[in-house]
Amino acid sequence: MAAEPRTPAGRWVGAALSSYGLLVLIVATVFGGLDRQILVLLAEPMRQSLQLTDTKLGLLQGAGITLLGGVAAVPLGWLADRYGRRSVLAASVLVWAVATAAFGMATDFPALLLAAAGMGIGEVGLSPIVFSLIPEIVSPRRRVLANGVYALAAIFGTGLGIALSGAMVHSLDALRPLLPAALQGLESWRLTFLAVALQGPLVALAVLLIRLHPQRASSQSASTATARPALRDYARAHLRCMVGVFGGSGLAGLGLAASGNWLPVIATRSFGADAAAVGQGMGAAYLLGTAAGAAMGALGMRLLGQRLGLALPMRVTAIGAGLAALAAGLMPLAPNMGTLYLLFGVQVMALIAGSVLMPTLLQDMAPVDLRSRLIAIASVVSVLLGALSPVLVGALSDLLSATPQGLLMAVTLVGALAFALAALLMKSAEQAVAATVQSIHPHLVRQDPI
Incomplete structure (x- = not known):
């Protein structure tokens, strides 16, 4: 294995290349999620423009952009590992950009659904490959720190993207007279999707310029000469661990998506808020919740890491899911949108505390040559469960349409139940997860501090 550069210049160059790679991964992740944020913020004007039902909106947010795209996660993970x-990450970004532009030009629901599937295919390739790349662009001793920086920056970027998406809509309307004549007559939601898609090729080029850390590049070359572990053998030996980690995380995401996807619709439909105001409210709740959750996660690692050891991420996530279930259950009692934003922020805070610890766990529980595929399977589970969230809420809302708060009640029921199930599943799998990690990395006995 190659040694790390020892000269000051060599260390500086290595740190700069690692920082560049991490920054590009963050940018790619943020851009990959912008289409979802814009779809959430502009769901109501798009629904009115194309006369969509809540069920169809749920299909676009769920089955279209996540469920159909999730089918590609494992094949993409296999391509990335081999x-x-x-290269696979750059290709995913380009697919996402083309599909996002197509979504902005779609004229009916089938075209929207097809474009959303393309967006999902491009987006779903990001997470497994990004988490697999991080150990290859930073030194082993800085991996936990890099995971934490990436997770927090990507999460903060998502919150910032929510806020900026609303501002983008307003800015594009102001710039409409300067646009080409063919674009001036397009609706705001269409212009916004087209503007975001234009950034895709630049992000893809930046991905291709990432350089691997010398230690990781040499270990990759050595691994090609050895037999690759079989995915089926790993799954057979560690099924309980996989169910606990993947299922618990997916259920927690399902619960958060119920609020995140539909509170903007509630704000627009029931409280008359515009896209810019909703973006600011949701963005502030997400950013503040993320900051508080990150602090809680770091504090939990320092206070409980020695006692809980490898079970720490599961315990923190289980506690957070329980707190999120309580916050979701209180939403029907909220007198205004400000209170709903606050309760959404509590849900974000509770889940982020565990989420910042999960990337390192996902890397540690996977052999190197299976890393992209295992993280892809985790993404597929999250995609499948997350896709159910908007569909379940939309369908339940249509059933409860005669009640004054039908949509809010649907969000509450789906979210609270998903959070509670996630907490139970995570807690029950703690020992299985610790045993899996130690079987792959016998030297690991505790969580390293961030």
Whole structure:
């Protein structure tokens, strides 16, 4: 294994290349999620423009952009493990950009659903490959720190993207007279999707310029000469661990998506808020919740890491899911949108506390040559469960349409139940997860501090 550069210049160059790679992964992740944020913020004007039902909106947010795209996660993970993670990641970004532009030009629901599937295919390739690339662009001793920086920056970027998406809509309307004549007559939601798609090729080029850490590049070359572990053998030996981690995380995401996808619709439909105001409210709740959750996660690692050891991420996530279930259950009692934003922020805070610890756990529980595929399977489970969230809420809302708060009640029921199930599943799998990690990395006995 190659040694790390020892000269000051070599260390500086290595740190700069690692920082560049991490920054590009963050940018790619933020851009990959912008289409979802814009779809949430502009759901109501898009629904009115194309005369969509809540069920169809739920299908676009769930089955379209996540469920159909999730089918590609494992094949993309296999391609990334075998042929190069940077190339597959760049290709995923380009697919996402083309599909996002197509979504903005769609004229009916089938075209929207097809474009959303393309967006999902491009987006779902990001997470497994990004988490697999991080150990390859930073030194082993800085991996936990890099995971934490990436997770927090990507999460903060998502919250910032929510806020900026609303501002983008307003800015594009102001710039409409300067646009080409063919674009001036387009609706605001269409212009916004087209503007975001234009950034895709630049992000893809930046991905291709990422350089691997010398230690990781040499270990990759050595691994090609050895037998690759079989995915089925791993799954057979560690099924309980996989169910606990993947299922618990997916259920927690399902619960958060119930609020995140539909509170903007509630704000627009029931409280008359515009896209810019909703973006600011949701963005502030997300950013503040993320900051508080990150602090709680770091504090939990320092206070409980020695006692809980490898079970720490599961315990923190289980406690957070329980708190999120309580916050979701209180939403029907909220007198205004400000209170709903606050309760959404509590849900974000509770789940982020565990989420910042999960990337390192996902890397540790996977052999190197299975890393992209295992993280892809985790993404597929999250995609499948997350896709159910908007569909369940939309269908339940249509059933409860005669009640004054039908949509809010649907959000509450789906969210609270999903959070509670996630907490139970995570807590029950703690020992299985610790045993899996130690079987792959016998030297690991505790969580390293961030």
